[in-house]
Amino acid sequence: MSILLHVCCGPCLVYPARVLEGEGTDFTCYFFNPNIHPYREFKKRLTSFIDLADSRNYNYIIDRDYGLKMFLRQVVFNEEQRCRFCYEMRLGNAATLAVEKGFSGFSTTLLYSTYQNHSLIRKQAARAAELHSIPFLYHDFRVGWQQGIDESKACNLYRQSYCGCLFSEQERYDNRLKKQLKRKMKSDVQPPRSGHDQPK
Numbered sequence: 001m002s003i004l005l006h007v008c009c010g011p012c013l014v015y016p017a018r019v020l021e022g023e024g025t026d027f028t029c030y031f032f033n034p035n036i037h038p039y040r041e042f043k044k045r046l047t048s049f050i051d052l053a054d055s056r057n058y059n060y061i062i063d064r065d066y067g068l069k070m071f072l073r074q075v076v077f078n079e080e081q082r083c084r085f086c087y088e089m090r091l092g093n094a095a096t097l098a099v100e101k102g103f104s105g106f107s108t109t110l111l112y113s114t115y116q117n118h119s120l121i122r123k124q125a126a127r128a129a130e131l132h133s134i135p136f137l138y139h140d141f142r143v144g145w146q147q148g149i150d151e152s153k154a155c156n157l158y159r160q161s162y163c164g165c166l167f168s169e170q171e172r173y174d175n176r177l178k179k180q181l182k183r184k185m186k187s188d189v190q191p192p193r194s195g196h197d198q199p200k
């Protein structure tokens with residue numbers, strides 16, 4: 001099987017790549033993340049991904065465009081639903097490209113993070129798979145959370161501390177907002193809290 005693996009960042013690639021290599025699945029990485037803001041952060045995460053991929057000889061395809069406008073046009077006035085749009089955008093693009101390039105399936109490193117909305121990612125991936133008639137390769141990569149952290153630290157990879165969008169950056173650092181959100185969203189589906197170095 002040869003799949004297109006959507007990659008959200010270097011640290012989240014470490015463990016999934018090990019799993020895919022271990023099971024003999026051939027993969028090509030695809031960096032497409034219009035959700036990462038601001039521009040300097042986007043460049044940092046992209047560079048860290050390239051460093052890792054080059055050091056391990058992974059094949060990759062990169063969308064270098066900084067997709068701020070594309071992202072904002074999708075989520076403005078829908079801020080509460082932004083993660084759904086964000087997953088839909090990234091997984092939809094991965095599925096489209098996988099079909100175009102003749103891969104036999106697609107997957108994503110988003111399934112690695114314990115901070116992401118795993119069930120929503122799975123749902124959006126299934127939707128993209130159906131829409132584009134291409135299989136989605138599911139793995140619960142979260143089981144390797146600590147292994148991925150240890151390895152990414154050993155490689156000195158840049159480890160971000162918030163999810164990606166400007167909204168998540170504010171939620172990460174604005175203590176007053178964090179308290180408000182905690183109260184408001186107790187019964188709702190919470191957006192991802194964060195990055196790799198956020199206290200659990």
Ligand code: SF4
Nearest residue numbers: 083086163164165168
């Ligand atoms: S919090 Fe993360 S998953 Fe949600 S919209 Fe922002 S970048 Fe995307």
